[in-house]
Each structure stands twice: as C-alpha cells, then as structure tokens.
Amino acid sequence: MVVLENPALEHLPLVNLHAKQTPSFSGIPTIDLSRPNAAALLVRACEDLGFFKVIGHGVPQDVMSRLEAAAVDFFSRPLADKERAAGVANPVGYGSKKIGPNGDVGWVEYLLMQVKGGGRGAEPVSALLKQQGAEELCSVLEAYLWTVRRLACRMLELMAEGLGVPQRDAFSRLVADEESDCMFRLNHYPPCPPLQGMPGCGLTGFGEHTDPQVISLLRSNNTSGLQISLRDGSWVPVPPDQSSFFVNVGDSMQVLTNGRFRSVRHRVLANTSKPRFSMIYFGGPPPRERLAPIPGLMGEGEESLYREFTWSEYKKAAYTTRLADNRLGQFERWRGQ
Ligand SMILES: C=C1C[C@]23C[C@@]1(O)CC[C@H]2[C@@]12CC[C@H](O)[C@@](C)(C(=O)O1)[C@H]2[C@@H]3C(=O)O
Ligand SMILES: O=C(O)CCC(=O)C(=O)O
Numbered sequence: 001m002v003v004l005e006n007p008a009l010e011h012l013p014l015v016n017l018h019a020k021q022t023p024s025f026s027g028i029p030t031i032d033l034s035r036p037n038a039a040a041l042l043v044r045a046c047e048d049l050g051f052f053k054v055i056g057h058g059v060p061q062d063v064m065s066r067l068e069a070a071a072v073d074f075f076s077r078p079l080a081d082k083e084r085a086a087g088v089a090n091p092v093g094y095g096s097k098k099i100g101p102n103g104d105v106g107w108v109e110y111l112l113m114q115v116k117g118g119g120r121g122a123e124p125v126s127a128l129l130k131q132q133g134a135e136e137l138c139s140v141l142e143a144y145l146w147t148v149r150r151l152a153c154r155m156l157e158l159m160a161e162g163l164g165v166p167q168r169d170a171f172s173r174l175v176a177d178e179e180s181d182c183m184f185r186l187n188h189y190p191p192c193p194p195l196q197g198m199p200g201c202g203l204t205g206f207g208e209h210t211d212p213q214v215i216s217l218l219r220s221n222n223t224s225g226l227q228i229s230l231r232d233g234s235w236v237p238v239p240p241d242q243s244s245f246f247v248n249v250g251d252s253m254q255v256l257t258n259g260r261f262r263s264v265r266h267r268v269l270a271n272t273s274k275p276r277f278s279m280i281y282f283g284g285p286p287p288r289e290r291l292a293p294i295p296g297l298m299g300e301g302e303e304s305l306y307r308e309f310t311w312s313e314y315k316k317a318a319y320t321t322r323l324a325d326n327r328l329g330q331f332e333r334w335r336g337q
C-alpha cells in the first residue's frame with residue numbers, strides 16, 4: 001500500500017483528543033433487521049442519535065470483502081494511475097487530501113462516484129475504470145450497489161412503518177426512483193504516526209459534517225476512526241465492525257420528518273497504526289424532488305421547520321459550503337425571526 005504523496009501534515013486539521021467525554025452514553029444502538037421489533041428500534045435510534053449499527057442485514061460477506069479487496073488494490077496503484085483511471089475528483093473521481101471544492105482537507109484518499117438510479121451502476125466513473133483495467137472493482141461494485149440499495153429501501157420502509165406513516169414507500173421511493181441522485185464513496189485513510197510535539201492531538205481523516213442525502217450506509221474494515229457527535233456536542237468513538245453496516249440519517253431525512261429524525265454530525269480521525277478502508281452509499285432523491293415533511297407525520301397545526309426546496313437546490317447550495325457548516329441552517333423557516 002502506498003502512503004499519500006506529499007503529506008504536508010502541518011496543513012491538515014487537528015483535533016483535541018482530550019475533549020469532553022460523555023459518561024452517560026450507553027453505546028451505539030445495534031439493530032437486528034431480522035427481528036420483529038426492528039421498525040420501532042430504528043425509529044428510536046434515528047430520533048435519539050441519528051445513527052445506528054445494523055446486523056442481520058442480508059448483504060453477503062463475500063460481496064463486502066471482495067469490494068474491499070478491489071478497493072485496496074485500486075488505492076495501491078501509483079497516483080498518476082489512479083487519477084487517469086477515475087479522473088481527478090470534481091466532485092466525482094479520485095481525490096487525495098482535498099475534500100469538496102471549498103478548501104477542506106483530510107488525511108484521506110478516495111474514489112467518489114455518481115450512482116445511476118439509486119444503485120443501477122456507478123457511471124461514468126466506472127466506465128473510465130473499466131477501460132483502465134479495474135474490471136474486478138467495477139463488477140463487484142455493481143453487485144454491492146444492487147444489494148446495498150435494496151437494504152437502504154428495506155430500512156426506509158421499516159422507518160415509515162415504525163413512524164406509522166400509511167404510505168410504506170414514503171421514504172424508500174426517493175432512493176429507488178430511476179432518477180434518484182445517489183453517490184458512492186470508497187475512502188482510504190493511511191496510518192498516520194502520532195504527531196511529534198503535540199501530545200493529545202489527532203490528525204483529521206475526514207472533518208466533521210452531516211451528510212446531505214436521505215440516508216447513508218457505511219461499511220468499513222476493522223480499523224477504528226469514525227466518531228459521532230451527541231446532542232451535547234461531545235464526540236464518541238464508533239467501534240468498527242467489518243461484518244455490520246453503520247447507518248446515518250442525512251439532512252434530507254431530517255427535513256422529511258420535520259426534525260424528528262436527527263442528521264448526525266460525524267468525523268473520522270486518522271488511526272496511528274492501521275489503514276482504514278470505508279465504503280459509503282449515500283441514498284439521495286431525484287433532483288426535481290421537493291423536500292418537505294411527509295404529511296402523514298405532521299401533528300395538527302404543526303408547521304414545517306423548513307422552507308420548501310428541491311434536492312437539486314439543496315445539493316447546489318451544499319457545494320458552496322465547507323464540510324463543517326450547518327447546511328440546513330439557510331433553509332430553516334424561523335431563522336433570525
Ligand atoms: C466540502 C464538501 C464535500 C461534500 C460537498 C461539500 O461542499 C459539503 C458536503 C460534502 C459531502 C459530505 C457527505 C458525502 O461524503 C459527500 C459526497 C456529499 O454528498 O456531501 C461530500 C461532498 C464531496 O465530497 O463532494
Ligand atoms: O470514511 C468514513 O468512515 C466516513 C466518511 C464520511 O463520513 C463520508 O464520506 O461522508
């Protein structure tokens with residue numbers, strides 16, 4: 001495996017590892033999708049934390065490990081090869097250290113792809129990859145995206161059921177549509193030695209942020225680094241588990257539930273001894289979709305916390321922000337009144 005070229009550590013953001021702890025935190029909820037109480041537990045986790053771990057998900061282990069192996073192989077190529085094979089990220093393609101267009105950086109290299117129709121192929125990056133000898137990555141990607149999209153829809157249906165929304169596909173239809181704007185990301189965080197002269201500081205792999213989409217499904221290898229933020233602003237580590245999925249509620253889901261589900265802030269710290277590989281499916285709505293609270297969820301006289309906007313407007317606005325910004329803030333109705 002190659003380590004990122006030109007590390008320039010001094011330009012990467014640091015975090016204080018001695019920051020406030022939360023003694024009362026009872027751990028990341030683990031939900032077994034094969035159990036009959038899954039719908040109620042999903043709702044509780046989305047309301048409390050906006051984050052949970054999923055077991056009994058039905059995605060075959062070999063699909064996950066084959067994709068990881070293909071990703072490890074891709075990231076081990078020379079930089080010029082990776083850039084040629086995927087194009088330089090803008091925003092899709094291969095990126096190293098630079099995240100997004102507005103000056104964010106992290107100790108990470110990645111492959112970001114647009115996913116057609118929620119999970120029916122990662123065009124056009126995969127077309128390029130195929131030409132460049134990454135056939136295994138493309139074929140296993142197809143199988144992975146197909147199963148992970150099904151999993152996303154199943155969880156979104158269970159959430160609707162758990163919330164008592166009569167229309168079972170109220171959320172899932174958004175990521176299942178032919179026009180759905182989903183993305184897929186492979187991240188590689190090389191190990192980073194402890195910072196000399198700065199004890200208690202860690203290097204940021206991927207800075208704190210919320211995901212703009214409806215739902216994100218993350219699978220990683222067994223290397224730690226992911227953290228989530230609780231309501232009091234403290235950070236808690238997420239123990240890695242390569243056989244499970246970790247799911248976060250995105251900004252769009254917070255809007256669809258009028259703030260009942262919480263879009264969780266999360267970040268990744270570089271690990272000092274082992275590389276971390278993660279793969280994340282971001283389920284997003286069709287560009288023209290109007291995002292507003294689901295009517296069946298609104299109490300009598302309840303008003304939307306947000307002014308109405310389309311996913312395409314939200315995504316465009318997101319790309320003018322820095323990672324850590326509160327992207328939903330500018331769409332809140334009562335802001336500044
Ligand atoms: C700094 C940025 C990177 C990002 C686009 C943005 O301007 C703000 C949102 C970022 C994010 C976070 C979740 C996903 O990783 C991502 C693909 C997304 O949809 O929004 C990234 C964007 C990116 O890396 O292009
Ligand atoms: O790589 C990870 O573990 C999380 C990355 C992430 O949050 C993202 O890509 O949006």
Ligand SMILES: [Fe+2]
Pocket residue numbers: 209210211216266
């Ligand atoms: Fe994220």
